[in-house]
Each structure stands twice: as structure tokens, then as C-alpha cells.
Amino acid sequence: MVPGTFADEIDTQELYKKHCVLCHGEDGKGKTDLGEGLGARDFTEKKFQNSITDEKILKQIENATPERMFPFKDKLTAEEMKALVPVIRAFGG
Numbered sequence: 001m002v003p004g005t006f007a008d009e010i011d012t013q014e015l016y017k018k019h020c021v022l023c024h025g026e027d028g029k030g031k032t033d034l035g036e037g038l039g040a041r042d043f044t045e046k047k048f049q050n051s052i053t054d055e056k057i058l059k060q061i062e063n064a065t066p067e068r069m070f071p072f073k074d075k076l077t078a079e080e081m082k083a084l085v086p087v088i089r090a091f092g093g
Ligand code: HEC
Pocket: 016, 019, 020, 021, 022, 023, 024, 034, 035, 038, 039, 040, 041, 052, 056, 057, 060, 061, 064, 065, 068, 069, 070, 072, 084, 088
């Protein structure tokens, strides 16, 4: 993939809303019924942001443990999954 080619074409907020809000919430805190039930972490916490690498975020989106968070590798393109990493980071402020 050529760096910088996806950012303008993918609406990352829309992607997040469509695929992630259900469990992780609009505010990224995971305080939705499903998120709380499954044990989603609070993306706004420094502790979370400091303990996770961009690679791990991407890996989670691609290959999450299916009982907790379904993997997106068959639902989203590689570019879309990559574009979601900064969305997760943005919750950290
Ligand atoms: C069905 C509910 C559900 C959906 C939908 C979901 N997640 Fe998750 N997610 C979880 C749960 C539960 C965890 C924490 C448990 C775990 O780490 O397996 C998690 C953890 C994460 C983590 C942190 C991994 C870690 O090591 O703590 C990231 C990053 C993440 N999700 C991103 C996303 C993104 C981006 C989307 C949308 C494309 C998404 N999730 C959609 C339930 C969900």
C-alpha cells in the first residue's frame, strides 16, 4: 500500500460508527451494554493508550478473539483497518 493514499478516501468516523460503536461507544469508553458485558476497555485511559502499540491495535481489529470482539479481516479492507488505528488513538486525546 502506498502511504497516505487512504486517508482522504475513507471516512474513518463513519467506519467507527458503523462497526465499533456498538461495543466501544461513541466516546470510546466501552460503556455500552455489549461493551460492558464483554469487557471492552476504556480507550480514553492513558494506561490503555500507553500499554498498546499501533501494531497491536491493528492486530486486534484484524484477528480479535471471536467470543469477545469479532475479527474484521473479512469485513474491512486492509486500508480501512489501518485507518481505524488513529481513530482509537484519538480517544486518548
Ligand atoms: C461485539 C463487540 C465489539 C465490536 C463490534 C468491536 N469490539 Fe473492539 N473489543 C471488544 C472487546 C470485548 C474488547 C476487549 C477484549 C479483548 O481484548 O479481546 C475489545 C478490544 C478492542 C481493542 C483493544 C485491544 C486490547 O488489547 O485491549 C481495540 C483497539 C478494539 N477493540 C478496536 C475495535 C475497533 C476498531 C472496532 C470496529 C472496527 C471494534 N473494536 C469493534 C468488543 C468489540
